[in-house]
Every structure is written in C-alpha cells, then in structure tokens.
Amino acid sequence: MLTLQHQNKYDMVDINSVFKLSDDGKTLIKILTTSAENVTIPNSVTIIDKFAFEGCKTLRNIVIPNSVTTIKVSAFKNCISLESIDIPNSVTLIEGCAFYGCVSLKNITIPSSVTNVGGKAFYETLWFKNQPEGPVYINDILYSLKGKTEREEFTIRTGTRIIAEDAFDECPSFKAIKIPDSITEIGDCAFKGCTSLENVVIPYGVKNIFCAFSECKSIKKIVIPNSLVEIDDYAFAGCTALESVDIPNSITTIGWGAFDDCISLKSVDIPNSITTIGYGAFSGCTALESIDIPNCVTTIDSAAFCGCTSLKEMFLPSLLKKIPQEAFANCISLKEIFLPNSDYYTIEDNVFSGCSSLIKIHCAANNPERIVISEKAFDNFKIDECTLFIPAGTRWAYRHHHGFGKFKNIEIERKY
Numbered sequence: 001m002l003t004l005q006h007q008n009k010y011d012m013v014d015i016n017s018v019f020k021l022s023d024d025g026k027t028l029i030k031i032l033t034t035s036a037e038n039v040t041i042p043n044s045v046t047i048i049d050k051f052a053f054e055g056c057k058t059l060r061n062i063v064i065p066n067s068v069t070t071i072k073v074s075a076f077k078n079c080i081s082l083e084s085i086d087i088p089n090s091v092t093l094i095e096g097c098a099f100y101g102c103v104s105l106k107n108i109t110i111p112s113s114v115t116n117v118g119g120k121a122f123y124e125t126l127w128f129k130n131q132p133e134g135p136v137y138i139n140d141i142l143y144s145l146k147g148k149t150e151r152e153e154f155t156i157r158t159g160t161r162i163i164a165e166d167a168f169d170e171c172p173s174f175k176a177i178k179i180p181d182s183i184t185e186i187g188d189c190a191f192k193g194c195t196s197l198e199n200v201v202i203p204y205g206v207k208n209i210f211c212a213f214s215e216c217k218s219i220k221k222i223v224i225p226n227s228l229v230e231i232d233d234y235a236f237a238g239c240t241a242l243e244s245v246d247i248p249n250s251i252t253t254i255g256w257g258a259f260d261d262c263i264s265l266k267s268v269d270i271p272n273s274i275t276t277i278g279y280g281a282f283s284g285c286t287a288l289e290s291i292d293i294p295n296c297v298t299t300i301d302s303a304a305f306c307g308c309t310s311l312k313e314m315f316l317p318s319l320l321k322k323i324p325q326e327a328f329a330n331c332i333s334l335k336e337i338f339l340p341n342s343d344y345y346t347i348e349d350n351v352f353s354g355c356s357s358l359i360k361i362h363c364a365a366n367n368p369e370r371i372v373i374s375e376k377a378f379d380n381f382k383i384d385e386c387t388l389f390i391p392a393g394t395r396w397a398y399r400h401h402h403g404f405g406k407f408k409n410i411e412i413e414r415k416y
Contacts, residue, residue: 048075066090071098089113119165163190186212209235226250231258249273254281322346330354338362346372353380362389373403389413
C-alpha cells in the first residue's frame with residue numbers, strides 16, 4: 001500500500017520520491033512509481049497534469065483531495081485496475097481522455113461542480129459501458145451519444161449548457177439536430193462526420209465552434225450567431241454541400257482551414273468586422289467564384305485561397321501588410337488581381353504558383369521600392385504572359401525594382 005499525504009514535520013513522507021510536482025507543489029506532473037495500488041494525492045495539488053498516472057496498471061484506488069480543480073488530458077488513461085473514484089466537489093474541469101481505457105472503472109462520483117468534460121473522458125470504462133443506449137448527460141453537459149442509431153432527428157435536452165467534444169462523432173443518420181438556446185459551448189469536433197446532417201441553427205450564446213461541423217457533408221447552409229467572435233479552426237472543413245454562409249459582423253477572425261474543401265461554396269460575404277483570414281481558410285473551395293475582402297482585413301495567412309479553381313478576380317485590402325506564401329496557389333481561373341493600395345507590404349514565395357490564367361496584376365504603389373518581394377514570389381506562373389499595371393510616372397521605379405522588374409509587360413494604369 002502506498003499512501004502519500006502531507007503530515008507533520010516529524011513523520012512527513014518524502015512525496016518527491018514518488019511524485020514529480022511543480023515547484024510550487026500545485027501541479028502533480030507525474031507519478032514516479034508503477035507499482036502503487038492505493039494512492040492519496042497531496043492536498044497541495046490543484047491540477048493533476050496530463051498523463052500523470054497514464055498506464056499505472058496496478059492502481060486500484062486513488063483519493064483526490066478537495067484542493068484539486070482540474071484533471072487534465074489522459075491523466076489516468078489506461079489505469080486498467082482502477083475500480084472506483086470519487087471526484088471531489090472542488091473539481092470543475094475533466095479534460096479529454098482523462099479516464100480513457102480504465103476498463104475496470106465501474107463506480108464514478110461526478111459532483112455538480114464539474115462544468116466541463118472533455119471528449120472521450122470516460123470511454124472504454126465499465127461506467128460508460130453500463131450507461132443505456134442514447135444520450136449520456138453529465139450534469140448540464142451532453143457528454144456523448146452512445147450506440148448506433150437510425151434516427152434522423154434528435155433534440156438536445158432543454159437546459160443543456162455544453163455539447164462535449166466528439167459528442168456526436170460519426171452519427172451518419174441524423175439529418176437534423178435541434179440545439180436549445182441554453183447551449184453556450186459546442187466542443188471540438190462535436191458533430192464531426194455527421195454526414196447526413198442538413199439543418200443546423202447555432203443558438204445565440206455559443207462562443208466556440210472549433211472543428212465542430214467538419215466533414216458534415218450534407219449541410220447546405222449555416223447561420224452563425226453574432227455571439228461568436230471567431231469562426232474557429234476547421235469549423236466547417238469538408239462540408240462539401242455547403243453553398244452559403246452568413247457571417248455576422250461580430251466575427252473578427254476566420255480560423256485555419258475554417259472552410260477548407262467546401263467544394264460547393266460559391267460566394268462568401270465577409271463583413272467589415274473581419275481582421276484576420278487564417279491559414280488555408282478557403283483552401284480547396286473549388287466553386288468559389290468571388291469573394292470581397294473588406295479593407296479592415298490586415299492579415300491573410302498562407303494558402304488562404306489555395307486551390308480556389310473558380311476564383312476569377314481578387315481585390316486585396318489596403319491595410320494588408322503581407323501577401324503570404326501560396327496565398328493564391330493553383331487558382332487556375334484567376335485572371336486579374338489588384339494588389340493592396342499601399343506602399344508598404346511584403347509579397348512572399350509562390351504567391352501565384354500555378355495561376356495559369358493570370359494575365360493582369362494591378363499595383364497602385366507610387367513608391368514600389370518600399371514593397372519587399374521574395375526572390376520566388378513570382379515563380380511557377382507565366383509571368384511573361386502577365387501584364388503589370390502601374391501608376392503614371394513610376395515606370396522607371398518598377399523597371400528597376402528587384403521583384404517587379406521581372407515583368408516584361410508593364411503598362412500605365414489608365415485610371416491614374
């Protein structure tokens with residue numbers, strides 16, 4: 001039996017020989033023995049760190065003190081002998097896979113203090129195995145939908161506050177899911193792979209949708225509430241039937257891969273609130289013919305529009321400081337692009353790589369020497385067949401520019 005706890009100074013166990021703790025003693029980083037059966041965690045600990053007890057195959061019982069508030073990712077993963085656990089009412093967060101693979105874990109006490117539970121936190125446990133088929137709720141959290149179903153519609157219980165990570169992972173039969181107004185959080189990948197899901201209304205109050213609807217291949221339209229400030233990374237990636245999306249003016253950021261491979265998306269109205277378009281945000285949107293980027297956008301990340309094979313024209317905002325690597329790579333229908341109406345920005349490598357139809361580039365800069373152009377910025381597209389349009393009185397500066405000087409065809413823009 002191994003019991004470790006703070007005692008008086010005369011009979012204190014040397015906890016550092018068994019536990020690796022943070023310097024302040026508040027984070028239990030790792031148990032240093034693999035033979036413990038019964039463990040009492042020191043009452044200085046507030047966080048049980050990720051993987052802290054992972055694979056402790058002999059661990060049968062553990063006492064968690066009231067000081068602990070967080071049990072992190074995979075903290076007790078694959079503790080195959082652990083049979084029961086009382087989670088104290090100080091704990092508010094149990095992260096993903098915290099008890100995953102604890103195949104003997106039958107009895108779990110989860111207090112009402114727990115306000116968030118990560119995906120698969122209790123998967124592959126006897127406790128989860130013994131739950132009835134259907135929705136599994138933990139307090140006001142829809143933790144998981146257990147078992148296979150042929151149902152086409154599902155209504156989440158009124159009063160539910162959180163849809164946990166992976167809650168509806170790979171539920172291919174659902175065509176409609178009614179989400180109550182009480183929902184404030186939709187966990188990572190909550191509906192990922194719900195391939196028949198057609199109708200979704202995200203209620204006001206939801207603030208995060210990271211990867212939430214990726215690979216929902218039947219969704220045609222999404223209404224995003226103005227409680228969101230960001231369309232999170234990969235939120236709608238692989239939604240191959242998505243034709244339109246209403247982006248409210250509360251949104252400031254479109255995250256990485258947010259609409260990656262949405263091959264039916266034809267147009268997007270980006271509101272004046274947007275400042276950042278993330279890496280690969282619209283990559284592979286092969287039906288996208290036009291997109292208006294407002295002047296408030298200051299950042300476009302690499303490959304943001306890579307592979308948008310139907311895109312014909314692009315106006316870049318004047319506040320943009322960088323045209324990043326492969327931003328428009330393989331946009332094979334892109335014929336004309338208007339660079340930022342500014343004298344201060346950078347053009348990185350292979351921006352127009354594979355843009356085989358590009359014949360017009362417009363640059364409004366009166367002082368092009370201030371524009372920094374990468375050595376490979378204009379590689380892999382037919383620069384000799386493309387005309388660079390410039391302001392009157394700047395031809396000499398463009399001809400002698402380290403980057404723009406590569407163009408054989410330079411003409412004065414009439415409107416100047």
